[in-house]
Amino acid sequence: MKKAYIFPGQGAQFVGMGKDLYNHSEETRFLFEQANEILGFRITDVMFGGTDEELKQTRVTQPAIFLHSVILAKALGASFEADMVAGHSLGEFSALVSAGALGYEDGLRLVAARANAMQKATEIQPSAMAAILGLDDFTVEDICQRVSEVVVPANYNCPGQLVISGTVAGVDSACELLLEAGAKRALKLNVGGAFHSPLMEAAKVELQAAIESVTISEPVCPIYQNVDAKAYTDPASIKHNLIEQLTGPVRWTQTILHMIEDGASSFTEVGPGNVLQGLVKKVDRQAETAAAVL
The missing domain is CATH 3.30.70.250 (Malonyl-CoA ACP transacylase, ACP-binding)
Incomplete structure (x- = not known):
């Protein structure tokens, strides 16, 4: 009986997200404030009290969802017991940080670079x-x-x-x-551009250098990656798949099926919303799903 943890992507955001998490402890507050510094603007102000329109901007949405997911996973502490992880699109970065393959600061910088590169590609x-x-x-x-x-x-x-x-x-x-x-x-769909298509090639080239410059370690458990829905623990392969992800499809159906084949008995969604729990149920009605709660 294995526990799978899954991390949402763009579209899961809502105004007010993460506010309870910010107030949860000194550690969680510190992580949010550190993010404000790294990003160069107070993303917490937009998350907690901005407008839907402000939160919908790619450069805000992606780091906001990443922060909510990763800080929630950290706040779970010892109760975060993952046998396997996966993330939907952007959520793959949250999954990597939560599984110990990528540092929090590096992860946030990559997500910010990804969001900016994607934003630029949509304008081309x-x-x-x-x-x-x-x-x-x-x-x-x-x-x-x-x-x-x-x-x-x-x-x-x-x-x-x-x-x-x-x-x-x-x-x-x-x-x-x-x-x-x-x-x-x-x-x-009301999105900025053609994500996960060849039209993201310019963003992929820009992001590749950023991904190649960070250290990726072996995760504490396998991560099932979007591009081929297979499980990986090898840092070089994880890096390669992250780069391919921007122009490749998100094979979420296949990911969930592979996790079930490999023994996943429950799926816990870590982050805002419950979209992924609904998708898991549509792949397999018998699957146990839950939201991560403190």
């Missing part, structure tokens, strides 16, 4: 993402390949729910064809 070319509901993976993959513009499956969230990513024209064309093929819905 108009791009989009859309959630496709009610179709199997193969049909979505096949239709994306038939569109002449750039459009690819970006997030395999759970059976019957994929997110596609690409140029505005590519996503629009694919949505039309997918609805014709029987998709229940093709819903354009």
